[in-house]
Each structure stands twice: as C-alpha cells, then as structure tokens.
Amino acid sequence: MTQFSRRAILKQMGAVGLASAVPQTLAAQNPYAELDGVPWFFLSDTEARFLSAFCDVLIPEDEFPSATQAGVIDFIDLQLATGYGQGAGLYMKGPFRRGTLSQGYQAEMVPAALIRNFIAAAIEQGGDLAAADAEQREGVVSALSETEDSFGGAQGRVVFEELWALTKEGYFGDPLYGGNRDYAGWEMVGFPGAHAYYLEFVDKNVPYRAPPKGIGHIPGTNRSASLGASAMMKKEG
Amino acid sequence: MVTELPKTDVVIVGSGWTGLAAAYELANAGQRCVVLERGGWRHSTTSFGAPEEHDELKYARQKEHMIDTPIKTLSFRNDGSQTALPMRRLGSFLPGKGLGGAGIHWNGQLWRPLPSDLNMASHYSERYGQGILDGLSVQDWGVDYDELEPHLNFFEKICGTAGIAGNVEGEAAEGGNPFEGRRSEPYPNPPMKSSPPQDIFRRTAEQMGYNPFHMPSANVTRAYENPYGAQLHPCVYCGFCERFGCGYLAKADPIICIYDVLKDHENFELRTGAHVLRVEKSADGQTATGVTYVDEDGRELFQPADTVCLNAYALWNVHLMLVSGLGTPYDPQSGEGTVGRNYSYQTMAAASVFFEKDVWSNPFMGAGAMGMTIDDFNGDNFDHADLGFVGGGYISANQTNGRPINYQPTPPDTPSWGREWKQAVRENYLHHIGIVVHGSSVSVPQNYLDLDPTYVDDYGQPLLRMTFDFPENDRRMSSYVLSKAEEIARNMDHVRAVSTSNQAAEGESYSVVPYQTTHNVGGAVIGTDPSTSVVNRFGQMWDHHNVFVFGACLFPQNLGYNPTGPLMGLAYWTLDHMKSDYLENPRPLMDA
C-alpha cells in the first residue's frame, strides 16, 4: 500500500485552499447546493457540505445519481444522530491504545465525534473541500484514504473507512433511513428490495424486472417513506 | 446480597441449539430444567416477519441479533508478544444473544464430519507417519463416527435437512457426496434448487473429474414435520438468511424446531434476561452446586442444581470455566492445563467469478445453504503425502446472501471507489457468483484462550482473551485448495474474469475486522486423556463430574465443515449418556 506522507496531503489540502477562492457561482452548481436549509439532526451546514463533496468523490454522478443526490448525506446525518453514531455496538472501556490493523476500531471516540473532529481537522488544514474542483477533491480523498496521520484524533484511513462504509450503506440501504432516494441504488444494480419471494425464479436464467420496494414503500409510487432530515423539510415546506 | 432460589435438577446456561436440545431431552426424561438466557425472548412467527426483517442495514450491518459488544466481547491479539486489545466492534464472527441463540441468524449449512475427521491424529499418523503432525496439537476426538452416526442423523431430521445422500448403508448413490461416511438413512427432504451459475459450476466440476453435489441444507424444501412434531415450511429463496431470523419458518431454528414443542412442558422453565456470572463449586471443589446469575433488575441470584449444562456458545463456555475456576487453565509456556487450549477457527478463501451478460445469477435470490459443492479436497479425501499440510476444505459455489450493501462484486483491477467502481458494480452485480473454500483449522500450541489482564465487561469480570493467527499448515492448505477452486472457475463457460481472495494468505495476519465465520472452536476439548482434554468422551468435565459441556468448544481442531452438525451430533450423544447412565447414578463416566 502506498504511504502518503503528511507533506503530500498538506500539498493536496493547500491546493484546495487555493481553490476555495473560486467564485460562489461555480460551487453552487454542485449537488450540495441543494442541501442548504435542511434541518439536520446532527450535522452543521459546513459539515454537510464537506461530506457531500467527499461522498460524491466516492460515488460520483453518472447516468445514476451521486451519493448526495441519492440522499447519502441525509443517511449519514441520521446515523450520526442515532445508535451507530452514538456508539451503540461499541465497547468503549479503556485503556485506549493504537492497535494493529487486525485489532480493528480502537478510537477513543464514538463514530459521531470521530467524524466531526475529522471534518474540522480536514477543513482547518486544507480549506473548503466543497469549493475545490473535481480533480483536487479526488486527490484529497485519495490521500486521506491511505494516511496514517491523525485527523482530529484518529488516523485518516480509519475515518475514511467509516465514511466509505456509511456511503455504501446510504446508497444501497433501505430508503427508510434517508438514503437510496427513490430507490436510486437499488435501481442501479437491479435489487428488488425487501419484498422477497423467488421460489419460481431462482433456477431460471432470466432477468428479474420487478421494480424495487422497500420496507416503507408508498403504494402506487416508486418511492418510500423516509426518516431523513430532507424529508422533514419537504413535509414542513 | 445473593438470593438463593429453590433447587432444580438441571440448570442450562444458554438457549441456542444445544441448550434447547438439552432441555427437551432432559425435561422429557423427568428432569426439572431451568434454562438461563442472557438475551431476550423472541419468536420466529412474530419477531422475524417480512418486510421489516429484510432490513440489511439493521440486521446485517448493525447486527441487531448478535451479542452486544459493549457488554460482552473479548480481547484479541495475533501472538503472545502483543498486547491484546478489546474487539470493540463485531466483525470476524457474530455470536448470538436471545432465545434461539445464533441458531436464529445462521445459514443452515448442515454437515456431518468425515469419519477420518474424528480420529484425525491417528488417521494421519497411520497413513503418512507421525512426522506429518509435527508442531501441531491435533488429536482424536475420542468418539468415533459410528458412535455419533445415530445422533448426527437425528439432528438432520430435527432440521428437515435437504440433500441427496451419497452413502446409505454403504450403497453409493448418484448425485450425493461420495466421500461421506455411512448413513443409516437418506436426508429427510430433497435438495434445494440450483441457480444457472451453480449449474455451470456443476458441469465444469464433473468434466474435471470431481464429484459435485447439493450442499446439505437446513433451509427446508417442502412442508415437513420433525421427530418432535414441529412444522417447517418450504424455503422461498428470499436471500435474507444469514444474519436474519426466518419469518417464513423455512430455515430450521431452535425456536420452531424445539422451543415450541417444549415450552409447555411441566419440567421446563426459561428465564430470559438472566446473565450467568459463574458456576459455583462445592467446598471440596469436586462438583458444581449451581450457577450465580444477574437478572434483568440487576439482582444477583443463585440457582442451585444437581447438574450444570454449559450451552453458552463455544467462546463463552470457556469464559465461564475460566472465571469460575473450573478445570485448569492452559499455560502456553509449560503446555500444562487444558481450559483454553486448542482454540482454532476456520480458514476461508474464495474465487470470485464474473460472467458474461447472458448468465443471470440474480444474487438476491438465494438461501443460506444453497450451494453446489465438491468435497474432493476436504479432510483426507486426497493424498497429502507430498503437500506439506494436513486438512482441507470443501469448495462450493454458493448463492446465499447477495444483498447490495455487503455484496458489490467488482472484477480484478477495479479501483475501490469512484466512477469506475460504480460502473463495475452496476455491470457485475447480476452476473457473479462466489466459489467459497471452506477450510479446516489445525490447533497449535500458540493459539489459545485465557483471561485478559486489563479489560473487563459490564459485570466487572475480565474479558476472554483470544491469541490467534493462521498456522503455517493452514496457509499452505488454503492456498492449495484455493488453486483448485480457481482452476474450476477458469474452466467454467461464459466467464469474463476471475479473482481470488484468501483470509490466510501468506504474510496476512488474521484480523477480527472482516467477517469470516462464526465457527470458533476448541478451548474445552473432548478426549480420552485428561492432560489434553477438558471433558471426557461423553462431554463430562474430568474435574467436576456434574458439569456437562456442549458446543464447538469441544472440537480438538476444526474440520473443513461448518460446526453445527458435528456439535449437535455430540450434544445428542452426551444427552443419550446422561439419560441412559449418568442421571440415575451420578459419577465420573470415565476413569481419569
């Protein structure tokens, strides 16, 4: 595995710092502009914009929606506010030590704090990721994915893994949790969802074309109920 | 203050497959049984219904049915020179909690051991000479295949197992596993369906001279009543099997198969929310007097009993022994002591097969035990003379759990995120199958379980400490059997690309992070010599004759199969000896 030096990362970050001088209109074309005014459960607007830029490097827009467009920021916001983010399923007794890779998560913080501190450190060292151009964003995310350097208290690569897992969960999980909006992720791969009964199909060499349905499917639509913060906004608006 | 409860005949710790089987058999033999289960009550008919249960985030990722690591976990290190750190989050294995234990969220791949698995040490030394076992702690189980056969057979019927027998009373049968030991009866139900990629695997394996067959499955293939009178329904291949409970009542689980037909028995009492802290011993230390547990209100209670059954899962049985001072802890320096000795695992590898667009795997359709398998490289089914290792594994094209958060197959050289990754996932998701190498795991002196010197659980008890890495023997075994799997994959028709992965690859340490299997075995092994086993060949502790031990902790090393068939065979074997001999005359059933 390539080891990125601290200097290389700071160089990438520096590039972003420069880029944050680009005019606001350019940035506004990005999908995260639509996140303005969402009544987040956990995130600040700055954090939401950072995550949006970050996650859209991981799952960019093509014929299918980007992570942000598919509601991944809603999903992450909800997760950080609830069980996962607050440390459900984590043994949190000390002493804490930096372990080997094979010993897994050893951070002294629950994931919500880990990610909050990471974003703050990344912005402080490198400026506004959301304002950078695509190539710079990719460079930063790539550097963070491999670095052993600490960003807000844990190695960059550790927090990267958390964020990448969350991004996939948001893109492919049940839309009830705010991500996979309008079944974007399931449509993309061809997964029919939670209503599963395949006795007559499993041994046939044919495509299966039923439209996806989630746990909270709204009959007669191609949508599902959602607990995400954006859905709240739509209701209020 | 510890409150002492009225005495019972038998106290059983844990309500999974082994605990409920023990309760059924002993209650029906006239013993008053109290089952203590640290998790909650739940029921397959009301707790696991679709679509709510079909929530990959909640059950597969956030692991709602599994142990709560804030309360119950262990510490881990790869070798004795490292400092063990707590496994803060579940990963490599996923033990259960609550009524039914891990039997609720298992896959249902239901195997028997090969006859030579049970006398592994003597079998290998007779065939290849002693030297082949140098440096290993491999030993015989002390109970042989013919003795276990009726009990293996009975559990297959409890589960309504689906499959084609390969050897009924010595008659070889078409379509079955030609390597299996003699069976007294065929499987109770016909095999599962197979998917298009599995059919391609079967054809190719046959052409290469191997012997493919349907994996034996506890996902039931037609309406079925088991010997206890419990009803199972046919599997609908919903693809939500491993890590989920089955609301279709089609995957055999301990609630449907045993609890429902036991719950009203006058000799049976289940207490949930009851966390057993330790087994108490008599003043002379020779016997157990019962167990102390904490109930849901935080009260400490002592449940006296004539007989104690440990059914808490392989790892937690060993933990209970260590914190209770049962038996003698293993010391890796001196090699003395037995509790915690011979911990081993499962050695997993896989070949990943990417098909052309006209082969539809539709991986979301499937079942936990929907596999097309060959056993040609398992156990000692092949010549080990010049291979430099013992053991082996089965090779199986499995269509089990293709849900999209955990299953994003991408061909070799695809970046791990970004535009190309996204494109590759979309192109391959419906046209891919994994060929699993499910390999054995030898025991070695340096892999073991003991108590952690630093970290404690919520009850103030030291965590169990696991010291484990893949032994060289298993790395060689895994790479050899994987090369065979890869060869089959490359010979298959309509294949665009093949990649491989190996958890035990040379240079890679065993990690508690990626899921491998919940097949933790050993630590309280069965045998005929008290210096190398914790229980005698009847599952009875050498040091405390009224303590009986159940589960995979009994395995002296791990075989190439999933453990539940073999461990339930042992469970019914032990229960048989308790009922027919021990209970009317409690004493050590073997001389030490």
Ligand SMILES: Cc1cc2nc3c(=O)[nH]c(=O)nc-3n(C[C@H](O)[C@H](O)[C@H](O)COP(=O)(O)OP(=O)(O)OC[C@H]3O[C@@H](n4cnc5c(N)ncnc54)[C@H](O)[C@@H]3O)c2cc1C
């Ligand atoms: C995801 C997954 C897939 C699997 N797939 C397969 C498969 O396909 N084939 C196969 O053969 N095996 C499989 N297994 C393994 C199988 O589930 C186990 O072998 C089997 O369930 C073990 O049964 P048990 O009774 O020994 O333990 P468990 O089922 O674990 O039951 C132990 C019970 O004891 C309780 N307990 C623990 N400690 C205490 C305490 N101190 N006080 C009170 N109660 C306690 C626990 O809460 C639990 O309910 C799988 C396991 C998992 C997790």
